[in-house]
Amino acid sequence: VSDASKPFLNELPGTVAVITSDGRMIVGTLKGFDQTINLILDESHERVFSSSQGVEQVVLGLYIVRGDNVAVIGEIDEETDSALDLGNIRAEPLNSVVH
Numbered sequence: 510v511s512d513a514s515k516p517f518l519n520e521l522p523g524t525v526a527v528i529t530s531d532g533r534m535i536v537g538t539l540k541g542f543d544q545t546i547n548l549i550l551d552e553s554h555e556r557v558f559s560s561s562q563g564v565e566q567v568v569l570g571l572y573i574v575r576g577d578n579v580a581v582i583g584e585i586d587e588e589t590d591s592a593l594d595l596g597n598i599r600a601e602p603l604n605s606v607v608h
Contacts, residue, residue, distance in 0.1 A: 524590070525550070527574055528581040532603035534558070536585060537572060546576030556595070558603070563596035580606050 537553025
């Protein structure tokens with residue numbers, strides 16, 4: 510177990526955002542993970558960004574993200590996140606990660 514993952518072993522952070530290597534953003538409650546960073550997310554949804562309309566949220570429910578598809582994972586501040594007006598946010602979709 511690496512030193513970086515030790516804080517997660519005591520208590521899972523709750524709501525996280527995951528950016529996948531194909532450019533998707535998935536938000537959900539982190540329920541578990543393993544040594545290869547396979548993630549189990551509950552109550553998850555994908556946020557689909559567009560430069561012409563607001564952020565669309567696609568409900569996924571219980572969702573597993575393979576560790577080799579995780580580019581970035583970070584904890585979400587639920588209070589700040591709930592205050593966002595996603596309908597008025599415009600952004601270009603993320604590109605895939607190039608190796």
